[in-house]
């Protein structure tokens with residue numbers, strides 16, 4: 443009984459899939475409204491950035507010791523530094539700068555397995571801020587309100603990969619007034635300052651490019667996901683990791699023929715995403731993951747399962763229109779939610795995803811290209827100008843507390 447029903451369903455699905463494949467490459471839809479236009483903005487001439495010169499122990503030396511930092515998902519901090527050094531928005535005259543940038547590779551401390559550790563970052567940050575505040579007059583003028591920092595770790599400047607611990611720590615006190623450029627984004631969360639810029643994680647552009655398959659290849663996979671469902675090492679009892687959402691995906695859909703989901707990471711991972719209609723992007727330890735970037739680049743509709751997530755460049759990318767948002771508690775209904783989306787809606791999302799400006803905004807290519815993630819960061823900084831006069835402190839006025847925070851963070855670096 444079950445088998446014939448299942449077959450009938452698959453036949454229907456096949457008809458549906460081939461209809462979609464036939465349509466999807468006919469046109470590239472222009473993104474209407476401000477969103478698409480903002481993506482095309484050219485930041486040159488709209489802001490000037492001063493790059494502090496720091497001893498190489500804060501950046502290049504770390505990379506020399508650990509070249510793997512160039513390829514992990516936090517590598518944006520390194521590429522942003524390189525980009526700014528040769529960017530036309532850079533000024534060598536700090537007196538005319540709108541923004542100050544401190545090049546610190548705070549996540550370039552890896553375990554033997556290549557996992558970035560955030561534990562030294564606070565001391566390193568503190569040390570660098572001490573240095574810029576004593577060698578230049580600009581930090582003290584605003585206590586960092588016209589400075590930006592790239593902090594791409596799981597929970598940004600909270601510097602811990604477990605949410606509870608990150609919340610307990612809070613944003614490093616010395617960074618409270620700065621603009622943080624970070625991958626982490628969640629509404630009403632202590633690790634997200636108002637006015638921060640949420641960016642995509644780094645995904646290797648050449649590698650993704652190398653795995654492109656011919657446009658128009660049918661999308662014969664309905665739902666695709668590769669990754670952990672449980673993290674037994676760090677969350678032995680279960681429930682903390684992904685707040686149970688990934689476990690719910692597995693428990694509910696492991697035997698569903700529409701769901702191509704597994705923990706095994708195949709060599710055809712990127713190709714498979716290009717053959718899928720929906721790519722699940724559930725939270726892990728943090729709400730974000732490289733899947734968001736991969737889904738957009740490979741034209742697979744991202745199914746975002748991360749309540750209250752703040753998505754990369756959300757003021758420029760129409761995430762509501764390209765993605766599907768599913769509440770964490772609705773994961774058991776994922777099949778119904780996705781199969782009841784009208785074909786028209788799916789086709790429209792696919793056409794929007796085919797727009798090259800969306801893909802460009804998700805990537806940090808070398809060399810940089812107009813409209814890429816570097817340019818979107820600059821656009822975000824430019825949109826925050828002019829600075830409000832209230833950011834400038836009165837002579838002698840101090841707002842930050844240099845001795846606040848955990849005792850371990852106060853040790854010299």
Ligand SMILES: *[C@@H]1O[C@H](CO)[C@@H](O)[C@H](O)[C@H]1NC(C)=O
Nearest residue numbers: 575576577578579580582840
């Ligand atoms: C900035 O203020 C700190 C004290 O908070 C002081 O030690 C430092 O010398 C000041 N920097 C400059 C350049 O005056």
Ligand SMILES: *[C@@H]1O[C@H](CO)[C@@H](O)[C@H](O)[C@H]1NC(C)=O
Nearest residue numbers: 841842843844845846847848
């Ligand atoms: C700064 O923080 C420390 C540690 O939390 C606290 O003891 C001290 O009173 C604070 N100083 C000010 C001026 O608030």
